[in-house]
Amino acid sequence: MPFDIEMIDTFYLDLEKRISQIRKIVTKPLTLTEKILFTHLDKGQVQKDFARGYDYVEFLPDRVAMQDATAQMALLQFMQAGKDKVAVPTTVHCDHLIQAKHGAKQDLITAKETNHEVFEFLRSVSNKYGIGFWKPGAGIIHQVVLENYAFPGGMMIGTDSHTPNAGGLAMLAIGVGGADAVDIMAGMPWELKFPKIIGVKLTGKLSGWTSAKDVILKVAGILTVKGGTGCVLEYFGDGAKSISCTGKGTICNMGAEIGATTSLFGYDGKMTDYLRATGRAEVAAGAGLIADHLTGDPEVYSKPDLYFDQVIEINLSTLEPHINGPFSPDRAWKLSEFANAVRENGYPAKLEVGLIGSCTNSSYEDISRAASIAKQALEKGLKARSEFTITPGSEQVRYTIERDGLLKIFEDLGGVVLANACGPCIGQWARHNADKQGKNSILTSFNRNFAKRNDGNPNTHAFVGSPEIVTALAIAGELTFNPLTDFLVNNEGQKVKFDEPAGLEQPVKGFAFEDNGYVPPAEDGRKVEVIVRPDSERLQILQPFDPWNGKDLEKMRLLIKVKGTCTTDHISMAGPWLRYRGHLDNISNNLMIGAVNFFNGLVNSVKNYLTGRYDTVPDVAKSYKKAGIDTIIIGDENYGEGSSREHAAMEPRHLGVKVILVRSFARIHETNLKKQGMLALTFTNKEDYDKIHEDDLISVKGLTEFTPGKPLRIVLSHNDGSTDEFPVSHSYNEKQIEWFRAGSALKLIKQQH
Ligand code: MIC
Ligand code: SF4
16 A cells, blocks of 8 residues: 555545636646645645745645655754644655665665664654654665655655655655754645746657766756756656656756756656556556646647746757766766867776766666666676676665666676665765875766765766766776777677667566565654763754844854855765764864865865964854854855755854855755854845955844845955945845744744744
């Protein structure tokens, strides 16, 4: 029986009626995005056609998913909300804390030991509050959600930026910070600025070496890392119908890399197939009865320019495989032009490691296509010349590909099968020699490739491609190899060439598993005890942040003026720091240690005016905090892109930073800052970024009249006695201003209960 089938059935039974009510108010043809958003409006809300990119709207999503690295902070906050049980179906997935070193079996045993306290905490909190718990080794959150929980027309939020993966099953799934998840778990509506909608029309059909991954690699190249900010990408067209459900998941998942609020496809036959293959024929039957309401209206798709804010068209028949990177997921190269790019840019041509899998590319189809290449290599007398790792996304996929002999093919080729977890994708990779910081290249089928992300080495050039391309290049051992055109020489000295990959969307014998790793919660969790040791270095009960003192912020010191890209990995690094995700004080020791200081071009080296010396960012922040001096961080474009981790907002808050002033924000991070009671401001005139000097005293004026839509003012007192003044913008609404005044959104929830 599918999870929460009653909830899904009720939703489907009611949908026809709700859509016709909506059509009375919004008389134009509707995109799927609008249908889902309108059918999930908070109850009391008067329905109207909202202004895209402008109106804040309150929603009631159907479910919440959290992964272990973000769930700790989310649940530490939820525990303060004073509830007995979560208000909507919710799950926790243990996937980020498993380090890849030797291979699946041993790594999982080690992870369970080293993270015992955290896993126990998550298990007991889940048990207490009615949350489904997926054990370590069960799989990566997004793959498990797609296999078990996602349903067409539904809406969910997840404390991970790649939550949009469920868009592959026509669900509107949005990545958020933990405090947002607390809203929904506590039974309150969750607000979002009504998104703009970009239509992506897919024509033609994928074939040969080109796969779903190449669609999103191409889209990332078109839109860049910030081109999707504030937008939902809705895919449609005949080409869309030809892509497998899991392939659609890949495309939606990696939409996080262009800053999109989410991405989704309309319900179609591929989704029916997948629902059936994963034991959810009931969901498919329910969806089938109201299929028209689970996709955009035909008028929208036939005249997309009239109904979308922007339209992109991609012909799948002529789309080439792509490789994106290094250091940014939007640096897109056609495969036929990649070898030249490697030579011209001096990227290390030797491919050290090829890594396949992750939440975005570990479906049966992905693995079987990659295995078809690996099999050919074995038959043609080749072995992998690069190191090669395989990360299955879930125990269901792992068990099935083992049964079907696919894992053995990879192992015969020299591949290492890692645990069903994030592993190297999030720097949980004990890569030998990474500490020597040598210049090298790796190629993954993951979604992100920011500097240092995979192994902590700033000189690792990480590139992203489809699993079949990664496999072919790992066999060749060279980034300049093009499997479509080039030959390899085998161990008998013969020239051999690969045939096109071939795979199966669904396993012929069906999916199987012995233990999928799911642990249901107690019926009545009130007596379950949750233990957080006061001396724990991994977990810490949260202390509420101070409320606003009612005054303008005067004469703050600059903590750091960041130069260039500043992702959440730069603000709160992952890898070894994942260890402290449940302990705000300890994790704050990584605040901004990856960001480049504008004034000296160095990482983790900023001036401390109390000592006159340059020191690490966390130490300088602590020293100002101890002296009672408020601080400000200045940033550039798309500040906080990447992860949903709210630590990137809580750490500066904890260490006395009052304001983050940037050229522009990534969506999730901006909301996280607001939720934690920070001032998130943007330069009204982007050039004013240049006016900020290292030794300025910086004030924010106008806070006593803090109002939606009204700019605040910055006053700079320079060291030479001169001053500068300029306006700064904000996107706070009334409610968000209340969060600022109270000290955080959570404090308001507590006051209200
Ligand atoms: C990521 O892919 O960057 C992560 C690690 O999954 C993050 C979540 C986290 O930092 O815990 C994300 O995507 O939100
Ligand atoms: Fe895990 Fe990587 Fe997916 Fe993030 S992107 S959830 S780290 S596999």
